Amino acid sequence: MFSYRKLAGLMFALVCAALGATSYAQTQKYGPVSHISGMGRTATPTEIAAWDIDVRPDFKGLPKGAGSVVQGEKIWEAQCASCHGAFAESNQVFFTLVGYTNKKDVEVGRVASLQLTSDVPYRTMTMKLSTVSTLWDYINRAMPWTAPKSLKPDEVFAVTAYLLNLANVVPDDFVLTDKNIAEVQKLIPNRNGMTTKHAMWPGTEFGGMNGLKAKPDTQGSNCMRDCPVDPKVVSSIPAYAMNAHGNLAEQNRLIGGVRGLDTSKPKTDIVAVEDAPKAIPNKAISKIKTSEIGPILQKNTCTACHAVAAKVMGPAFKEVAKKYASRSDAANYLAGKIKSGGAGVWGSIPMPPMNISDAESKKIAQWLSQGSVD
């Protein structure tokens, strides 16, 4: 007998088969573990204590201890300020830690400078921080930068206290402890600034809004023909910035239907191809003398870490010149390096990005790329 239910079942099977043809589900099965033996051993309490260092928002995992703002300032100056600035204001190496929160934020638990109307130049750590456990945990596990996990619990309490003091959350004479940290949580400027009401958590743990089946908050159009759009280019890369990532011709394959755009030279669109000027040979550029470059090095504090012939904090200029003598793009590379800083090329001491004009960084780079600096 004909059955609509059977038909529906058949249709479903056909649809599944059709889907299977185009979409290969990676659904290999992994059986139960009952047949697997002899894998692993029990972790000892000492081993767990050595690695289980995380601190949760409810402060589970927080060790006993105490540290004052005053102690924190001392540790800060010795171990943290070189990267983050004396008042955690620096964005030279990492993004700025403290700033742009106020008393009202501490009262209400929402940071006003995160609003759309705000005109702060960047967002700081204390603007975003919603749980003080996060701050304690990360200082403890990852700081200082070159010697993570070297601070004792009391020192982590002290550094945390100092940062919260800089953000005007706790007073100058405050001592942060495992006992009062839950009270401090109630003063964190952005403590009410987080929401989990969204469809981007891949589970159901936060309630109905979440999960892979939840409806996303955005949806594109399915229009295929004569769609009601009026495409106007509103943003593009200015011509002068096309070479900011280096010569794009050298970042593409040498064969195929496309090539990389040669961005090393100014655009020559207005020059007739036949009349294109010949490249000026390098020899035609007059050599820059060390005496000429000296005042520029002084003015930009380069000489605090570099000397012409001797290694100080950083490599000798002579060594830099030697290293890049054969590199054709040395002047461009070094000009960029002076401005962006770097680490690892000459050892572990990082060079901070230098606040220097383009013209001067180029001149120094040109001097270095001559192959010798005499």
Added chain:
Amino acid sequence: MFSTSLRKAPEGFLTQADIKHISKGRRDLFSGAFKTALSGMALASLPSLAKDDPNIVELPAHSKGLGQGVATNPYGVPSQYEKNIQRRESPGLTQVTQAGVSFCPLQSLFGIVTPSGLHFERHHQGWWDIDPTKHRLMINGSDEKMLKRPMVFTMDELLRMPSMTRTHFIECGANSGMEWGNVAVPTVQYTHGMLSCSEFTGVPLRALLELCGVDFKRAKFVLAEGADGSSMTRTIPLSLIQNDEVLVAYGQNGEMLRPENGYPLRLVVPGVQGVSWVKYLRRIEVGDMPYATKDEVIGYADLMKDGLHRQYTSIQEVKSVITSPSGGQVLLQKGFCNISGVAWSGRGAIKRVEVSVDGGRNWRVARLQTPVMSKCLTRFQIDWSWSGDASLLMSRAVDETGHIQPTYAQNRAVRGSRGIYHNNSIQTWLVEQSGEVKNVQLS
């Protein structure tokens, strides 16, 4: 040794003037070839050469000499002519390389698998090459009753267990993040290059949790922790672990993970942003509440228009990008052009990709390369005949849940433009009349 008499292909050294010559059909080697090449490509109109090609008539050294022996390179390396294909940094994005990013050269890749040496990098406190004989994985609970026994596994044991192998994309939550406000970078390497796709091999985390006797009724979240300086931590939902999606992986594209990608052990969390795929995985803690780690509070939280941050946003939503032709490239000639790109979704398999060459007025359905796999890159291609007019190239992906990739306007209407993370907007490339391709955003 390669003979110095080997002449490099002149195509590799095209100047802008050369390209102009080519696109105008004036290159000396050819005689008016490209004007005729435009029309239908009938046999009669095939380009003919004014003189014989020396690459054919003068036999090259490699046809007249003895080549190199086996195992000259015990671990093979790409051709010397492929040196341009490298992962690169975006200048000024980060100030220290140990907490920096290098981008995958998507513009030059084929298919869906990323060569391991070109896999994008994101480190939080520098990378290490860890001795696998000394690496351990510990699993414990946030309290003593969360599991029957906290355990330690060696790499020997993990490799002895039955394994699973699956292919998945990994995308940094901040991929395309520089472009939320406006166009900022020139090529697809920098707009979308915090994306890679590999075949991963490992053990389902669920199996290890069972060996530990986890109380699956109480457990809701898992903390994954790395062994590097930052000891990177992230919260993972247990529901995703229980269906065997989450792997404790040691294999990548048939060999061990590369050190830059977490050797000897990393978490694989399909569909979820790369930061959760904790590298140098040393510890799993099973718990009953989320952990609010540094990169769940200070980073990887999405600032909305009302000043609230969305926390624990993890899924990488439906997205696609045309990789060729793409920003910073030059089309050498008019006529046939194979548009090619990749599409992916953290919610499942790609169902369809549509391509527009007129800024979104009209769309055509692209061909998908099979197999199309869940939470994996899918390669798409579509034929196009470039007339030489300015064109706006876009691709739009649809996943199996029916989620359609939004435009910048659609995304910004909901999420604003101040975010850093989860930018899955439709990418537009402007092909100028000169053949130059530019990264642009439309109104």
